[in-house]
Amino acid sequence: MLSLDRPIGVFDSGVGGLTVLKALRAQLPHQDFIYFADTARVPYGRKPREMVAEFARQITVFLLQEGVQAIVVACNTASSAALPELAEESPVPLWGVIEPGVEAARRASASRRVGVIGTRGTIASGAYQQRLEREGLTVWARACPMFVHLVEEGLAESDEAEVLARHYLADHPRIDTLILGCTHYPMLRGVIGRVLGPSVTLVGSDVVTAELVRGALHARGTLRENGHAGHVLHYVTGDPLAYRHTAAVIGGTEGEIVPLDVTRLASAAEAVS
Amino acid sequence: MLSLDRPIGVFDSGVGGLTVLKALRAQLPHQDFIYFADTARVPYGRKPREMVAEFARQITVFLLQEGVQAIVVACNTASSAALPELAEESPVPLWGVIEPGVEAARRASASRRVGVIGTRGTIASGAYQQRLEREGLTVWARACPMFVHLVEEGLAESDEAEVLARHYLADHPRIDTLILGCTHYPMLRGVIGRVLGPSVTLVGSDVVTAELVRGALHARGTLRENGHAGHVLHYVTGDPLAYRHTAAVIGGTEGEIVPLDVTRLASAAEAVS
DSSP: OOOOSSOEEEEESSSTTHHHHHHHHHHOTTOOEEEEEOTTSOOOTTSOHHHHHHHHHHHHHHHHHTTOSEEEEOOHHHHHHHTTHHHHHOSSOEEOSHHHHHHHHHHHOSSSEEEEEEOHHHHHHTHHHHHHHHTTOEEEEEEOTTHHHHHHTTOSSSHHHHHHHHHHHTTOOSOSEEEEOSTTGGGGHHHHHHHHOTTSEEEEHHHHHHHHHHHHHHHHTOOOOSSSOOOEEEEESSOHHHHHHHHTTTOSOOOEEEEOOHHHHHHHHHHHO | OOOOSSOEEEEESSSTTHHHHHHHHHHOTTOOEEEEEOTTSOOOTTSOHHHHHHHHHHHHHHHHHTTOSEEEEOOHHHHHHHTTHHHHHOSSOEEOSHHHHHHHHHHHOSSSEEEEEEOHHHHHHTHHHHHHHHTTOEEEEEEOTTHHHHHHTTOSSSHHHHHHHHHHHTTOOSOSEEEEOSTTGGGGHHHHHHHHOTTSEEEEHHHHHHHHHHHHHHHHTOOOOSSSOOOEEEEESSOHHHHHHHHTTTOSOOOEEEEOOHHHHHHHHHHHO
């Protein structure tokens, strides 16, 4: 197995978080990463909040045992279910994808009227809406449960994507900024942009989260600005062949893939708590 | 763990095959069943044919080791990828869901013009089309890759289901029978029936496959017509909690759930071959 140097841990229920990893690698090309895909339990979107929070805790324990210097919860459902508690418990910096998205939308919106889309879990949690309203913004929120499946089916540019994007988005009120509140959605920028038109700025948590992590590493003095190209090690709870196949729809994050038994993950976390 | 009496093995990539198990239990209430859900590797629909055929072979080996008296491949993708080879190799009767659907459509169609819908894997394989055309029928075929996700998201009766069903089906040519060529689709009978209207008969592989199995067991003298109510044991390669949660959208197939490491499954099948 690869030997990694102070890797950054990134996790998601599946391949969606790879959009965040891709943005991180673009901004931190010399850094090593561990990506954890909980594909045996994907999707998180419609599972109970407590169940998702427990999954996130198990994965955090695992990543800490692997020696990560920081953790990115690259999953909106897990971020809304488990943060800020998980960040408070973690001995290393731990960020979700919600705060960076909120901050970017606040900066981008001139009209102070913004939208947010995500899974049913994320939207029902109100995690984005509460933070945005606390900033004095007027918020329109919409759950788009079929969008994740469009991306994973490789149908981000398809007739189905057009039909579903119109269904979910065509009746939006006046907004000038839309948060793509699910890590899969940056893959749908094209179709969402066509439905909403050029007057609406799209904020993807991929780019803004990577900017945040870059700044934090720089401030702590652990940012590698040169040297060898960074490596990626993928841990996968479901089938590794199937993961490699689905991960190809995101692309740009190739690395070694190591299968992991999800039942062992649960008992290891139990032993620690 | 439950002790089962000459169980019938039923398998699918995920929860879709539970529609077949539900129909089997309705027609064979005293029979014991093992249901195998390969949720660590779901969905099969867009994976290569060779990969799916290998998964089906691994699961068949496992079910035979569990002592099943017959096997139902309750998955159209696996049936089209692995049959008839798998049936020829199996020491116990093994049926897919395609032949029963073709036979039922042939009987149901007066105009000799039928349609078939399924995943991309099933439709691209031509498994239904070839068999139907061999019967002298004129065939319209359409892949509906998003339908599986509607069912698993619990959105079988939703605005999204209406929008997608119109998208996939509204432009169909003149047919009087439509095969629901995916085990998830019986859950969408309502919306599909509304889009197509009463002039089109819907053929679901759930009911017709159960009829076939009942007839075969009766002919072999192993049909239990009375005694205790049959039990169901579920083996699941992905997370058991997540499985229970998703399985609830089908319903009616409650039983003990046993997790199984998918990497062990692959190596056990290797040892046998």
